[in-house]
Amino acid sequence: MGSFKKYAAEFIGTLVLVLFACGVAGQECTAANGTAGHLITALAFGLVIVAMAYSIGNVSGCHINPAVSIAMLVSGKMNVKDFCGYLIAQFAGAIGGAALLNFIVKDTAKLGTNALYHGSALMSFGIECILTFVFVIAILGVTSRESNGSVAGLVIGGALVLVHLLGIPFTGTSVNPARSFGPALIAGNLEGIWVFLVAPLVGGAAAALVYKFLDSKKA
Numbered sequence: 001m002g003s004f005k006k007y008a009a010e011f012i013g014t015l016v017l018v019l020f021a022c023g024v025a026g027q028e029c030t031a032a033n034g035t036a037g038h039l040i041t042a043l044a045f046g047l048v049i050v051a052m053a054y055s056i057g058n059v060s061g062c063h064i065n066p067a068v069s070i071a072m073l074v075s076g077k078m079n080v081k082d083f084c085g086y087l088i089a090q091f092a093g094a095i096g097g098a099a100l101l102n103f104i105v106k107d108t109a110k111l112g113t114n115a116l117y118h119g120s121a122l123m124s125f126g127i128e129c130i131l132t133f134v135f136v137i138a139i140l141g142v143t144s145r146e147s148n149g150s151v152a153g154l155v156i157g158g159a160l161v162l163v164h165l166l167g168i169p170f171t172g173t174s175v176n177p178a179r180s181f182g183p184a185l186i187a188g189n190l191e192g193i194w195v196f197l198v199a200p201l202v203g204g205a206a207a208a209l210v211y212k213f214l215d216s217k218k219a
Contacts, residue, residue: 003085009056010089011096013064016052018097018182021045022112025172026105026183029112038168041112045173046161053153062153065176066090067204071136074208087178094182102186111183114172116192124171124192125199131163132175132203133210140211175200 024044028037053062063069069086072078078086098111105111116124138159142152160175167173174180180196 003082006060006082007085007089009060009062010064010086011093013052013056013060013062014090014093014178014182015097015100017045017048017064017176018094018112018179019101021048022098022179022183023101023105023110025112026101026107026110029110029172038165041168042161042164042173045164046157049160050153050157053156057153060086064090064093064178065200066178067132067136067176067200068139069204070201071140071204071208074205075140075212090178091181094178095185096182098182098186101183108187108189111187112172113183113187113189114174114180114196116195117170121192121195124195127167127170128174128196128199129203129206131167131173132200133207135159135163135175136204136207137211140207140215144211144215171196175203177201 021041021044025041028041033040049062049064052064056062061072063072063086066087069078069083069090073080073083101111102108117127139156142148142155148155163175164173167175174196177197177200181193184190184193184196
């Protein structure tokens with residue numbers, strides 16, 4: 001039952017992330033609000049993470065992102081069974097959130113999908129790796145000390161706002177394979193989706209390896 005509760009929390013958290021944050025992203029994108037739209041979208045993603053961190057963080061850790069889960073796996077803070085369970089829950093939640101969003105807005109152009117930067121898979125891959133690396137290493141840092149528990153959600157939300165502010169003009173910012181896959185699937189546009197599935201996982205795993213080295217107690 002304990003594992004089921006964690007998976008259920010991840011499903012709900014990812015569904016909420018896609019429904020609200022991608023919903024805001026889709027509205028701002030189609031409204032062509034420029035810099036103001038980028039800021040609003042970045043804040044939407046950050047605020048959802050803050051809300052979910054303090055809502056389900058004590059149940060599942062509030063990963064709601066496969067890139068975070070793979071970082072925890074590489075760090076030795078998660079076993080393979082839970083990693084697989086989290087991924088299934090996260091992708092299912094993202095698909096459910098995108099389907100619900102599409103039901104509400106009735107426009108697949110407003111689902112907040114990602115796009116390759118100037119059509120370049122290589123450039124987009126590099127951008128997403130870097131953005132995810134920064135986001136995940138912030139998560140690993142703030143969650144490495146129990147004394148940071150009361151502020152962890154705020155720091156993580158702030159880090160997500162930061163990477164969105166930089167990344168939105170390039171790829172729309174993914175840093176989350178589930179967040180990208182759900183809207184893309186419902187929108188029927190999977191072109192280049194592999195970039196947004198693989199790059200965040202690479203960035204997350206790299207962040208875990210680097211943080212493990214930096215946090216090593218050995219001289």
